Amino acid sequence: MRALAGKIDEVFEFVQKYIKENGYAPSVREICKGCEIKSTATVFTYLNELADRGLINKANLKNRAVSLKQNVTTVPLIGTVAAGQPIFATENYEDFYSLPSNFFSGEDLYMLNVHGDSMIKIGMYEGDKIVVKKQETADNGDIVVALVDDSATVKRFFKRDGKVVLHPENDEMDDFVFDNVKIVGKVIGLIRNL
């Protein structure tokens, strides 16, 4: 029997290609045909092994229940926040974007539109969208989203002399100093389209 070492890899690639093309997984018998394997039992074994290796997900006793490891995370864009409403209310979800998870990882991400030019020195421009990780604390130097007067503002965060300093990255603007400020996230990325 030809232990063509790459046979199982061929199955893996076939599954990937099939799912990409069709949006759903191939059946065991379709894999047989696609990879010229004679027995469904063989493919069945391969699929379980691929699942063991962590290359695919597979549910038992369900048809076509094979899926690839997710490489996207779906993230809501939070639009204009209605006054007095909690910022994360689903009513504020303006749209959803599927971001590459090999780029933006972690739980509880959201996106915001950039308004104004207060962070222009680090390349955040009006119309850009920023990717934010939901958290209520921050370290010195982090770019954070803070809630000031019921609206979300993006600044660099410092804690100094017991006060919170929100520092715009714009030489023409001054620091904002507060006794206390509600942090709602840390900026971890930026997306722009031209």
Place this chain on the structure above:
Amino acid sequence: MRALAGKIDEVFEFVQKYIKENGYAPSVREICKGCEIKSTATVFTYLNELADRGLINKANLKNRAVSLKQNVTTVPLIGTVAAGQPIFATENYEDFYSLPSNFFSGEDLYMLNVHGDSMIKIGMYEGDKIVVKKQETADNGDIVVALVDDSATVKRFFKRDGKVVLHPENDEMDDFVFDNVKIVGKVIGLIRNL
């Protein structure tokens, strides 16, 4: 019979949620349970209608062969280009990213790492990744990727007096003027993670 107008929408949402959570589509009977519908025939009808409306894809006679309309495009990141090699050789593909297609649409996209600070005035920083649409021509003012000395460079494009001007967005740098330059793409977006 309660023609709860939203019933079919409920099915649609259930399918979306199920696929997102499991990576594969629900069976007709699972939809029955999830949406409290008594008959598989009802769900069957709904699914066909959703497919007719173009909201889902559905294959006949195949199990769990329902899929959502794609909202991501897979884009290769082109890494360091080997000398003398065509830039788009698959050997240069360093990684793949799934970008949201409601953001970056079109055929033949690729990504590049940003090197240097020649475009710093428009917020392109070292380490950023740019999204590029493959094309060999450009309009005045476009940000383009051009091939100079076998390596890809990003500049603003102008055609002036029959010459091609590649303009860095950096006050400390001068324009590059060429008789002819090979354009390999137009920059349509940017992604950064901090």
Place this chain on the structure above:
DNA sequence: AAATTTAAGGAACAAATGTTTGCTTTTTTC
């Protein structure tokens, strides 16, 4: 070269699942 292990195949089984048909209930129309 025989014995053992490993990989693949064949065939049948049982479960899961899409689909059809006819009936019932609700809604709409006249």
Place this chain on the structure above:
DNA sequence: GAAAAAAGCAAACATTTGTTCCTTAAATTT
């Protein structure tokens, strides 16, 4: 309010499909 249309249900049917068991062939070991 009766008739017609639409929507939903129930049950059965027919595939599709995952899974198992056992056999066969190849590779490896002894």
